[in-house]
Amino acid sequence: MRLGMLGRKVGMTQIFNKEGETIPVTLLKIGPCTITQIKKNYDNKNINVQIGYEYTNPNKLKKPILGHLKKNRLPCFKYLKEYQIMDISNLEVGKIINIKKLKIGSYINISGYSIGKGFSGYQKRHHFSRGPMSHGSKNHRQPGSIGAGTTPGRVFPGKKMAGRMGNKKVTIRNLKIININTEKSLLTIKGSVPGKNGSIIYIYNK
Template sequence: MSIDMIGQKIGMTQLFNKKGSVIPVTVLQVGPCTITQIKKKENNNSANIQIGYQYANLNKMKKPNIGHFKKNRIPCFKYLKEYKSSYYNNLNIGKILNVNQFEIGNYINVSGTSKGKGFSGYQKRHNFSRGPMSHGSKNHRQPGSIGAGTTPGRVFPGKKMAGRMGNTKVTIKNLKIINIHSEKNILIVKGSIPGKNGNIIYINKKIK
């Protein structure tokens, strides 16, 4: 059973505990999210719950999406996320979820898109060690051998080589909630969150 919500990364700062130690924290603006759809599965005690975040501009939406919201008589949302949960008996379409779903001290998982670094080399992308930098060396930042010649005569898929770095989905698990500001929908968690300031992030909290 889980609770999922959509939010936005505001930025990082630091707090001090009672002992005077510095705690690096990330400030998140979470929700409010609206339940837009509930799909109950037969012969199963779970359901797929879809939530929406941030009101959308109708002029920039496709007609099937507008019809989806119009059918349920709810506003149109820009971002949607669907998750599986067995905690759906007290939920209904149109219900608004906010940061009150969480408590200080809870641990959550946060997913986001990491910063894009462009086309990067071996040392930066895979932390390879460089070659000798002395005079006469012709292997400073080259990868070296990437495979045998005659057999197999090719490079295997998945070989660590230069390429695009970043701009991928990254999930950070077990981030502790340090503080909650319900009036501004602010969540403060310990640690860092993937992506730049303003990125859309997805929050997941497991419930036993």
């Protein structure tokens, strides 16, 4: 696995190719990120590389993180993320990484937290069908029976019912890079990306 980067989702739009077809794309502002730590694992061959993204006020950081950054003479970062890689050639603490090494047409994986929908009913959350809407029906949006009676006398864990929807980590693989703007650190990705506009995302490729 190659070293990944952090960024923010800017928003969605659409572009047209040479044939006049519409392509839905997502704009991402990626990096620049700084390597804050390189830690070797003696149990396996993988190496943990920590990167920092987005400068912040030192007063907003906790003391352990602040001491960790000061020890390596690094600026204060709001977000820290660790990646496991096999090769650390040409990598050192304090090196800045950006999107210059990415290529148009290549594929990357993007992880982020989906938009939270709050407490949702079983129809919206699990796409269940509704009850009859005729006069006299008392089961329009009710879940109905949720378990057997005497045996087993309980509801099994994992039953699809109403509950919190969204706000979960989602990874979308093999998203194609349409365009790269190195001056503004912008990536144009074909398709959708989890999260709302302005949310933090993680990109990496294998």
